[in-house]
Amino acid sequence: MSNKYWFYWNSDDEIYFELGKGWYPVVLNAFEKFLNKFPNGDANFRVVQVKSKFAGLRIYTSFYDDEIDKIIEDAEEEAKETCEFCGSKSEVSVTKVGGWYSTQCKLCFESDLKTSQKSSSFSRRQESRKLSQVHLF
Numbered sequence: 001m002s003n004k005y006w007f008y009w010n011s012d013d014e015i016y017f018e019l020g021k022g023w024y025p026v027v028l029n030a031f032e033k034f035l036n037k038f039p040n041g042d043a044n045f046r047v048v049q050v051k052s053k054f055a056g057l058r059i060y061t062s063f064y065d066d067e068i069d070k071i072i073e074d075a076e077e078e079a080k081e082t083c084e085f086c087g088s089k090s091e092v093s094v095t096k097v098g099g100w101y102s103t104q105c106k107l108c109f110e111s112d113l114k115t116s117q118k119s120s121s122f123s124r125r126q127e128s129r130k131l132s133q134v135h136l137f
Helices: 021-037 066-080 106-118
Strands: 016-019 047-053 056-061 092-097 100-105 127-130
Touching: 016 021, 021 047, 021 056, 021 066, 056 066, 092 106, 100 106
Parallel strands: 016 047
Antiparallel strands: 016 127, 047 056, 092 100
16 A cells, blocks of 8 residues: 555545545644654554544544644644634534534534525535545645
8 A cells, every 4th residue: 555644544545534624634734743753654553533523523543652642632622623614713613503513613504504404404514535535725
């Protein structure tokens, strides 16, 4: 596998994020810190999953130490101040629309609220994306 982020894969040898695109830069920043920690690789270290859960960023790894914990904690804290969908840092709060908790800016929240009121099947903008499909802002 010739993947820059050798520590995160699934059965397709692809990286998937289960969250909105606004948090991609936050996650990729954490990944760069993992690369700095393990410049020559480490056969035991893996990022097992990256997702949004109850309006928070979750990064699960195969093992933890103080430095890994700090990288993850910093990413989680940054995500709390970043809209999961557009990446804005303005007027961000935890919201609940259509049964889903999200960290959203005011504009994304209002958009989701309108969508959920028009349709009984609320379509969340969070999606699973391969890293090769991730386009940063």
